[in-house]
Amino acid sequence: xxxxxxxxxxxxxxxxxxxxxxxxxxxxxxxxxxxxxxxxxxxxxxxxxxxxxxxxxxxxxxxxxxxxxxxxxxxxxxxxxxxxxxxxxxxxxxxxxxxxxxxxxxxxxxxxxxxxxxxxxxxxxxxxxxxxxxxxxxxxxxxxxxxxxxxxxxxxxxxxxxxxxxxxxxxxxxxxxxxxxxxxxxxxxxxxxxxxxxxxxxxxxxxxxxxxxxxxxxxxxxxxxxxxxxxxxxxxxxxxxxxxxxxxxxxxxxxxxxxxxxxxx
Amino acid sequence: xxxxxxxxxxxxxxxxxxxxxxxxxxxxxxxxxxxxxxxxxxxxxxxxxxxxxxxxxxxxxxxxxxxxxxxxxxxxxxxxxxxxxxxxxxxxxxxxxxxxxxxxxxxxxxxxxxxxxxxxxxxxxxxxxxxxxxxxxxxxxxxxxxxxxxxxxxxxxxxxxxxxxxxxxxxxxxxxxxxxxxxxxxxxxxxxxxxxxxxxxxxxxxxxxxxxxxxxxxxxxxxxxxxxxxxxxxxxxxxxxxxxxxxxxxxxxxxxxxxxxxxxxxxxxxxxxxxxxxxxxxxxxxxxxxxxxxx
Numbered sequence: 001x002x003x004x005x006x007x008x009x010x011x012x013x014x015x016x017x018x019x020x021x022x023x024x025x026x027x028x029x030x031x032x033x034x035x036x037x038x039x040x041x042x043x044x045x046x047x048x049x050x051x052x053x054x055x056x057x058x059x060x061x062x063x064x065x066x067x068x069x070x071x072x073x074x075x076x077x078x079x080x081x082x083x084x085x086x087x088x089x090x091x092x093x094x095x096x097x098x099x100x101x102x103x104x105x106x107x108x109x110x111x112x113x114x115x116x117x118x119x120x121x122x123x124x125x126x127x128x129x130x131x132x133x134x135x136x137x138x139x140x141x142x143x144x145x146x147x148x149x150x151x152x153x154x155x156x157x158x159x160x161x162x163x164x165x166x167x168x169x170x171x172x173x174x175x176x177x178x179x180x181x182x183x184x185x186x187x188x189x190x191x192x193x194x195x196x197x198x199x200x201x202x203x204x205x206x207x208x209x210x211x212x213x214x215x216x217x218x219x220x221x222x223x224x225x226x227x228x229x230x231x232x233x234x235x236x237x238x239x240x241x242x243x244x245x246x247x248x249x250x251x252x253x254x255x256x257x258x259x260x261x262x263x264x265x
Numbered sequence: 266x267x268x269x270x271x272x273x274x275x276x277x278x279x280x281x282x283x284x285x286x287x288x289x290x291x292x293x294x295x296x297x298x299x300x301x302x303x304x305x306x307x308x309x310x311x312x313x314x315x316x317x318x319x320x321x322x323x324x325x326x327x328x329x330x331x332x333x334x335x336x337x338x339x340x341x342x343x344x345x346x347x348x349x350x351x352x353x354x355x356x357x358x359x360x361x362x363x364x365x366x367x368x369x370x371x372x373x374x375x376x377x378x379x380x381x382x383x384x385x386x387x388x389x390x391x392x393x394x395x396x397x398x399x400x401x402x403x404x405x406x407x408x409x410x411x412x413x414x415x416x417x418x419x420x421x422x423x424x425x426x427x428x429x430x431x432x433x434x435x436x437x438x439x440x441x442x443x444x445x446x447x448x449x450x451x452x453x454x455x456x457x458x459x460x461x462x463x464x465x466x467x468x469x470x471x472x473x474x475x476x477x478x479x480x481x482x483x484x485x486x487x488x489x490x491x492x493x494x495x496x497x498x499x500x501x502x503x504x505x506x507x508x509x510x511x512x513x514x515x516x517x518x519x520x521x522x523x524x525x526x527x528x529x530x531x532x533x534x535x536x537x538x539x540x541x542x543x544x545x546x547x548x549x550x551x552x553x554x555x556x557x558x559x560x
Binding site: 010013014017018020021022023024025027028031038040077080081082084085087088089091092093094095100103104106107109110111112113114115116117118119120121122137138140141144148173198202204205208209219222223226227230234235238241242245246249253 | 285286287288290291292294295297298299301302304305306307308309310312313316358361362365377380381382383384386387388389390391392393394395396397398399403405432435438439492495496498499502503512513516517520521526529530533536537540541544
């Protein structure tokens with residue numbers, strides 16, 4: 001009885017903290033369907049006009065497509081480069097392996113503002129500000145550590161004897177990689193790819209600095225609109241961005257649970 | 266167990282063992298990554314720091330300026346102060362959530378996990394926007410305060426240090442909860458039960474058993490939160506005001522508005538030095554490379 005009361009007493013502050021965590025994500029959804037052209041909460045009425053405004057605004061659409069193209073190219077680049085590197089870092093005989101591992105993780109530790117300013121100064125004279133390729137380089141660099149981490153984790157669980165068996169059966173290294181290694185580490189590669197996509201699509205600090213007047217990502221456009229003209233269209237864009245993230249991340253989470261379950265069962 | 270290389274050539278070349286990729290192949294596989302990180306990261310960052318000392322001529326004037334002008338020292342101090350407060354708040358709010366997440370099971374645990382992960386997966390921009398909606402003059406919080414009669418006129422909440430701290434704490438809280446949770450989850454219930462059987466009260470059992478055993482998670486969470494706070498750009502830029510200028514905003518201003526990028530480089534070097542110092546001192550706790558060393 002006493003422990004029940006204690007549990008209930010503990011549940012209240014924890015509930016409040018969880019409310020604090022969730023509130024900013026949830027508040028934008030009702031905001032995005034309210035009729036008032038100003039920020040108003042709770043919203044009066046129900047309308048989809050802010051979504052319509054978003055999908056019919058050429059500036060918003062240009063920024064969205066630009067971000068999507070960058071994110072797809074980044075996903076491809078970072079996943080390929082990261083997977084190859086993870087194989088070498090986990091299974092290879094490499095000189096200075098420790099330093100290579102440290103270099104791989106460095107973009108996660110260095111403050112993004114430092115990276116952003118550096119890239120801006122490096123890209124500006126090369127005409128890479130607001131440029132698709134400039135973004136793909138920058139975002140791939142930021143995304144590649146996530147791929148290396150997830151693929152490395154998958155490789156740690158993979159039994160190298162399976163590859164040895166394939167080689168003994170006459171497969172070449174390349175064949176063994178594509179037929180044996182890759183299918184076995186696929187969940188790790190897929191998770192890395194999703195992380196890479198979101199690392200690029202949601203990235204805001206570097207995008208703020210290396211966007212141009214023409215080449216502008218959705219995050220840069222959002223930043224400007226939040227700073228200068230706070231309209232409910234931003235709530236609609238926010239909701240769309242949140243849904244994209246939630247759907248993608250839930251997919252990884254479900255896949256991860258399923259694969260854990262498979263291994264245990 | 267890793268097989269010993271067979272008759273391997275000390276000069277590398279062909280693979281020496283089937284379980285291991287030879288040095289030549291390994292270098293080839295890692296080369297694109299090295300190229301990307303050198304070209305897209307090391308070189309640009311190095312160039313910025315080089316410029317802070319050697320452009321237009323070799324001088325430490327930019328660094329001396331940081332030490333001499335009170336404004337810059339104030340911003341540096343404020344950045345650490347905000348990072349410290351945010352980290353402390355995140356620890357205070359995050360620890361009980363991590364404990365609850367580890368102790369409960371089934372549906373409740375899933376529910377708590379969702380509450381922690383959903384914000385983590387929400388764009389920082391979206392959440393900063395939400396904080397503006399919550400805190401502005403006719404925003405949600407002010408309306409609630411007026412309706413409940415706690416205040417007659419709307420309070421100035423947005424563009425204050427309080428707004429920056431609240432928003433940053435919310436954004437960084439999951440980075441505190443998850444490392445603590447992953448450690449607390451693995452503390453066996455038996456330990457706490459044993460302490461209780463030996464006569465410890467629940468508070469005593471917590472402070473003498475659970476808390477010390479959870480320290481690796483706490484250190485990791487504190488370090489990650491503190492490092493991320495030091496370099497935060499988006500949230501302070503949107504919800505902070507002129508009175509809450511942080512290092513990141515200052516570096517951005519020097520680069521894009523004042524075009525004094527050698528000085529921006531010096532400020533960035535100071536910020537990076539502070540970050541790296543923390544990482545080096547607490548390297549074990551951070552264990553960012555656990556992806557490499559799971560086994």
